[in-house]
Amino acid sequence: MYTAPRGTADILPPDQPYWRFVEQKIARITQLYGYERIDPPMFEDTRIFIKGTGETTDIVQKEMYTFEDRSKNSLTLRPEGTPSVCRAYLEHGMTNLPQPVKLFYVTPIFRYERPQAGRYRQHYQFGVEAIGEADASLDAEVIDLGWQFLSSLGLRDTLLFINSIGCPQCRPAYLQILREYFGGRIAGMCADCKTRLERNVLRLLDCKEAACQKVATEAPRSIDHLCADCADHFGKLKGYLDLLGLPFEVNPNLVRGLDYYTRTVFEFQPQDQRGQSTIGGGGRYDGLMETLGGRPTPGIGFGIGVERIILNLKKQATEAPPLPAPGVYIAHIGDAAREEAILLAAQLRRGGIGVIAATSARSLKAQLRQANNLKIPRAVILGDDEVRTATAILRDMGTSQQKSVSLKELASLLR
Numbered sequence: 001m002y003t004a005p006r007g008t009a010d011i012l013p014p015d016q017p018y019w020r021f022v023e024q025k026i027a028r029i030t031q032l033y034g035y036e037r038i039d040p041p042m043f044e045d046t047r048i049f050i051k052g053t054g055e056t057t058d059i060v061q062k063e064m065y066t067f068e069d070r071s072k073n074s075l076t077l078r079p080e081g082t083p084s085v086c087r088a089y090l091e092h093g094m095t096n097l098p099q100p101v102k103l104f105y106v107t108p109i110f111r112y113e114r115p116q117a118g119r120y121r122q123h124y125q126f127g128v129e130a131i132g133e134a135d136a137s138l139d140a141e142v143i144d145l146g147w148q149f150l151s152s153l154g155l156r157d158t159l160l161f162i163n164s165i166g167c168p169q170c171r172p173a174y175l176q177i178l179r180e181y182f183g184g185r186i187a188g189m190c191a192d193c194k195t196r197l198e199r200n201v202l203r204l205l206d207c208k209e210a211a212c213q214k215v216a217t218e219a220p221r222s223i224d225h226l227c228a229d230c231a232d233h234f235g236k237l238k239g240y241l242d243l244l245g246l247p248f249e250v251n252p253n254l255v256r257g258l259d260y261y262t263r264t265v266f267e268f269q270p271q272d273q274r275g276q277s278t279i280g281g282g283g284r285y286d287g288l289m290e291t292l293g294g295r296p297t298p299g300i301g302f303g304i305g306v307e308r309i310i311l312n313l314k315k316q317a318t319e320a321p322p323l324p325a326p327g328v329y330i331a332h333i334g335d336a337a338r339e340e341a342i343l344l345a346a347q348l349r350r351g352g353i354g355v356i357a358a359t360s361a362r363s364l365k366a367q368l369r370q371a372n373n374l375k376i377p378r379a380v381i382l383g384d385d386e387v388r389t390a391t392a393i394l395r396d397m398g399t400s401q402q403k404s405v406s407l408k409e410l411a412s413l414l415r
Contacts (some may be wrong), residue, residue, distance in 0.1 A: 007112075007121030009307075017320035018310045022153065026106060026126050029149045033141065035102040035128055040084035042108070046074040051291050052083030054259025056200040063111040077110035080258070081127040082285065082301055083292065089131055090294040099132030100299075106306070118277060118311035126280075129301035134286060136233050139264045140240035142300050146268060146280065147246055153309065154318050157271035158279065161251040162241070163222065164234040165202065167262050168287065170227035175201055177220050185215050205253040221252035233263055256281060260288040264300065270312055279312065280304030326354030328414055329371035329379045329397075333364055337382040344380070344392075344407070351411050371397055380410065 004010055011019060030037070046066050053059050065077040078084055085103055088094075094101050109125045128145060130138050143160070150158050166174060178201045182189070186197055190209045197204065205216045226234065241248050248266075256265045267281035282302025289297035313320070328348065332341040338361065345357040356376060358367045364381070371379050381393040381402075392410055395402035405413055 005121070007115040009120055015310070017323050018313060019306070020323055021320040022126075022306055022309055023106065025149060025152050026104070029145060029152060030104045030128070033102070033145050035104040035130075035145075038085060038088060038103045038105050039107065040078070040081075040088050040105070043075045043077050044084055044087065046076040048083045048087055048292065049076055049079060052086065052260060052288055053080060054200075057257060057259055058113075058203075059111065059257070063113050065110045065112060078107065079111050080109060081105055081107060081125060081303055082129060082258075082260070082288070082299075085127075085129045085301075086131070086285075086288055086292055086294075086299070089297075090289065090292060094131070095295070095297065100130045100138060101132055102128070102130050104128045109303075118308040119305060120307065124306040125303045126306060127282075127301060127303040129299060131289075131299040132297055134298035136236035136264075137240055139233075139237050139284060139300055140244060142282070142302060143241065143266055144244050144246060146282075146302050146304060149304070150268060150279065150309075153313065154316075155279075155309070155312055156316055159269045159271050160246060160248040160266065161254050161269065162237070162248050162264065162266045163251055163254040164226060164230055164237075164263050165222045165255055165261060165265055165283075166226050166230050170225060170230055171222075171262075174220070174222055174225040177225065178202070178204070181219055182215070189215060200259070202255045203257060205255050206257070216253055219253070222255075223250065223252060230263055237264060256283055258285075260285040260291065262286045266302070268304070270315075277308065277311075279308045324354070325376075326356045327377055328353060328355045329367075329374065329376040330355060330357040331364055331367040331371070331379055331381045332358060333381075333383040334387075336384055336387045340387050341382050344382070344410075348411060348414070353411065353414050368395075368397075378414065 049064060050060055059079045064079050067075055069075055085105065089101060104127065106124065106126050108122050110122055112121055115121060128142060130142055147160060165171065179197065182197055182201065182204050186194055189212045190207065193204050193207050193212050204212065205219060207213065207216060223234065254265055254267060261283040263284045265283035268279045270277055270279065280302055284300040286298040288299065289295065330341045330345050332338045341357055345355045348355045356374060368379060377397055379395040379397055381395060386392050390407045391404050392407055393402050394405050394413065
């Protein structure tokens with residue numbers, strides 16, 4: 001018997017109300033903030049992620065689904081959204097549009113990593129990208145959009161963490177300080193951290209191993225080694241977040257896992273798990289466009305995992321509004337009535353009325369039992385007599401009361 005590949009999940013009908021609920025909130029919040037939808041291809045030239053995401057990241061080193069097509073081109077299923085959007089921005093001349101260009105997407109993401117709660121090898125991500133403006137007020141807007149989105153879903157006790165990891169001018173000196181600090185302590189740290197010491201020393205700050213976390217907690221802080229411009233930018237961001245009334249905490253160990261981040265980084269986390277099940281996060285990527293061959297163009301964005309959102313909604317016992325369902329069941333007795341039922345169902349649907357029609361010659365009792373099982377409130381019953389007189393029996397499934405009505409009046413009565 002075949003099963004879904006490890007790390008993937010079928011989104012079954014009982015879960016669809018949550019997905020539609022989240023999608024509706026995404027559509028509303030992005031409209032309020034002026035973000036337009038973009039849908040890049042599911043796969044890209046592999047070099048976009050090697051150059052954009054970063055050759056030393058775990059994503060590129062361990063997690064990408066990469067393949068060769070028949071023309072020997074190396075292609076990769078999208079492991080994150082930002083490089084694809086930046087490629088589209090450059091390819092389609094969005095530099096000529098009013099800046100910043102504000103885009104959002106809801107898309108599957110593919111990463112070969114250990115499956116965990118709310119995070120699969122194929123999972124879905126809501127992302128926003130604001131490209132073409134370096135001011136800290138845009139950072140605050142993007143963070144506020146994410147916060148208001150989560151609040152609109154009814155998620156409670158969400159924590160917002162922020163940090164600044166500097167820029168190409170001030171970060172190299174800080175990275176050297178980190179290497180010197182961790183170099184004398186690396187013996188007691190995990191194998192991944194030992195590899196990252198030279199390759200990507202920032203990542204030592206957010207390792208989840210207990211022994212490594214203890215060492216990272218006492219490490220030099222990036223915010224103590226910012227240049228004047230980065231310190232000014234971070235100060236303004238904190239001021240804007242205070243102005244907007246967003247509760248935040250500066251987390252000096254927050255670095256995120258992608259090479260292109262500069263200055264602002266942030267995460268949304270559930271209070272009861274604190275970092276073990278991040279809902280989403282992002283940051284500023286002011287050098288990414290140059291890496292992909294464009295002119296220097298600042299940008300900031302985030303990605304929020306849809307499965308993580310739904311997992312947390314369920315944990316706090318928040319029910320999604322039910323999806324609209326057909327409110328009418330058509331039962332029939334006899335061949336003539338069956339044809340009339342097929343025609344009537346089509347007419348009602350074209351008139352905007354949702355209908356489930358019996359599709360086999362079962363007994364009337366069995367058909368009405370099905371209507372009850374489907375929780376359909378009204379049944380329309382057709383038999384030979386009703387076909388001759390152009391009428392139908394309209395039955396209230398809750399009270400079992402029923403009456404004969406003209407087929408001409410049926411649609412208006414059902415509405």
